[in-house]
Amino acid sequence: DNAVADYNSAIAVNPSKGSNYYYRGKIRYDAGKIDEAEADFKRALELDPGLKAQVDATRTLAAVKQLQANLDAKPKTPVEQAHSDGYKQLDAKQWDAAIASFTKAIALAPNDHWGYVYRGRAHKGKGDFAKAITDLNAGIALLKPAETANFINERAAIHYDQGSYALALADVTKAIAANTGGQPDHWDLLLRGKIYAKQGKTAPGRAGFQ
Numbered sequence: 001d002n003a004v005a006d007y008n009s010a011i012a013v014n015p016s017k018g019s020n021y022y023y024r025g026k027i028r029y030d031a032g033k034i035d036e037a038e039a040d041f042k043r044a045l046e047l048d049p050g051l052k053a054q055v056d057a058t059r060t061l062a063a064v065k066q067l068q069a070n071l072d073a074k075p076k077t078p079v080e081q082a083h084s085d086g087y088k089q090l091d092a093k094q095w096d097a098a099i100a101s102f103t104k105a106i107a108l109a110p111n112d113h114w115g116y117v118y119r120g121r122a123h124k125g126k127g128d129f130a131k132a133i134t135d136l137n138a139g140i141a142l143l144k145p146a147e148t149a150n151f152i153n154e155r156a157a158i159h160y161d162q163g164s165y166a167l168a169l170a171d172v173t174k175a176i177a178a179n180t181g182g183q184p185d186h187w188d189l190l191l192r193g194k195i196y197a198k199q200g201k202t203a204p205g206r207a208g209f210q
Contacts (some may be wrong), residue, residue, distance in 0.1 A: 005026050018048030022055060029062050049186040050103040056187075064091070079108040086118055095126035101143060113139035129158055156191060160198075169195045 007024035014020065041055045064087050078082060086101035102119035109115060120135030136155045140148050156171030165193030170190045176184045184192070 001027075001031075003085075004047055018044040018046075018051055019087055020044075021047065025055075026058050040156070045186065048108075050190060052187045052190065058142075061091075077106050079112075082108060083118070084113070086122070090118065090122055093125060095122050098122035100127070111142060113142040113151075116142070117154075119184050122190060124158060129162055133158055145178055147178075149175045152178060153191070160195060161189065165195050165198050 004024055004027055007027070009019055010017070011024070012018045021044035022163035025037040025044060028034075028037035028040060041058075044051050045055060071171045072084070077114060082101050082105035086098045086105065089095075089101055099119055099122045102115050103121060105112070106115040106119065116135045116139035120132040120139065123129070124132035133155055136151055136158075140151050140155075141153070150170050152175040156168045156175065159165070159168035159171060169192065171193065172188055177189050179185065179188070
């Protein structure tokens with residue numbers, strides 16, 4: 001379509017600008033052209049690893065939309081209905097309603113980590129970071145160590161945004177340890193570098209961005 005054509009032209013003019021690939025990929029993702037979108041995201045991250053948070057957010061939103069479509073297509077159990085309501089309310093930034101829906105989901109399925117994770121995201125959207133971290137902690141506690149890295153990084157980002165750099169750094173270190181093989185990914189390195197820079201550790205900060 002015209003939007004993709006515009007980014008094709010932009011890429012032809014500047015093929016080394018990662019954001020052009022990201023935005024073209026986002027359009028393709030929204031159009032359901034997942035393979036083409038993922039190819040664009042891969043190239044975008046090769047050119048600009050700093051786009052990882054945006055790429056992950058786009059993938060997460062697409063996954064939520066697909067999950068919502070799947071849920072809408074079949075009869076729902078009470079816990080599925082609570083999650084379905086919560087996803088729609090999160091998307092609409094109806095934070096209090098989303099919190100209520102995921103609280104209901106938690107009551108119905110207290111051992112499912114997603115209820116806590118999504119309620120925490122609603123608390124974060126509302127600006128209640130302490131409750132967001134409490135819910136993330138509860139969700140993480142229900143997972144095996146190897147499954148926790150992404151959620152620990154999510155908690156680290158909240159600590160970072162609140163200026164709690166020591167706590168953020170501790171979480172990034174934990175997330176790296178939880179990754180397969182204990183190796184950092186680009187997001188780990190980016191956030192760790194930003195933390196070091198905020199702490200005035202200029203040289204470690206540069207190393208973190210490698």
